[in-house]
Amino acid sequence: MARNLAENNKNEDIKLKQGIIRNLLKEKNAVLLAHNYQRGEIQEIADFQGDSLELSIKANKTEADIIVFAGVRFMAESAAIMNPEKIVILPNGGAGCPMVDMITPEDILNLKEEYPGSPVVAYVNTSAKCKAVSDICCTSANAVKVVNSLPAKRVIMVPDKNLGSYVQRYTIKEIINWPGFCPPHQRTTPENIKTLKKRFPDSVFVAHPESSPETINVADHVSSTSGMYKFVKESRAKYFIIGTERGIIYKMEKENPGKVFISSNPGLVCPNMKRTHLEDIIDSLSNLKNVIKIPEEIRLKARRAIENMLAL
Ligand code: 13P
């Protein structure tokens, strides 16, 4: 009884905050973009939800004056790089991505020196400074297409070694890989999948390209986060083992009644994606806090790399 009361109060509180945010967004001509890993209560009120590529495209097309980016820093930075006339807010300024910090612009310049003439493909999970010294960006949704579009036999891919080896399966080009990785995605192992498949023999395992090659080897389907939504919707299977951040399961369950979604590993949580709460959105939008600022010289160079990707 007391538990039900506490639950009701919590739901009322969420609804109240969601209402405040929707009013603020309207009042300030702002748009709320949310990555597929965000908390359910944020996904519910977002103007648009998507994977990194879809969110970049959406940020480019919006007529709003303010973009509130519920995601991690590199995503909000990409929006700011492409939209200097708009205010881009990262509601929780501490929401970073450890993979981004695994490479520096100097590392990229050294790679260029070591492999002269080889273009650099930077995963969007990089800093603006790293993008500024790269030739083209990619996301997990378009990495194979981006690499295959380049007129070079050898391509440098940074910073995710797993995305690089995933792309290597689909290209005859030589990929020069950097040893970066996403810590949460490494928690899913082939052993996890073996155990889960024993419990759910008819299940389908869906993996993200940030997973290790060994995990990708046992996957039934590999795609970006939005690619996963499409796959599970179209599939006739009932049980799905989801090999990416658990936040994605919220919408999967909502959109697919009757289907069962099992997280590949209870530890597959991105703490940075979970840093953003409704309160952060209210505070940052009311007070125009955590506005992303990128020095113009870096912005212009980084923009070229993102534009090259979007042109595809
Ligand atoms: P997606 O582009 O597939 O949404 O992935 C972003 C990300 O950070 C995955 O960890």
Ligand code: SF4
């Ligand atoms: Fe970075 Fe991994 Fe979190 Fe994506 S899931 S934001 S790659 S730490």
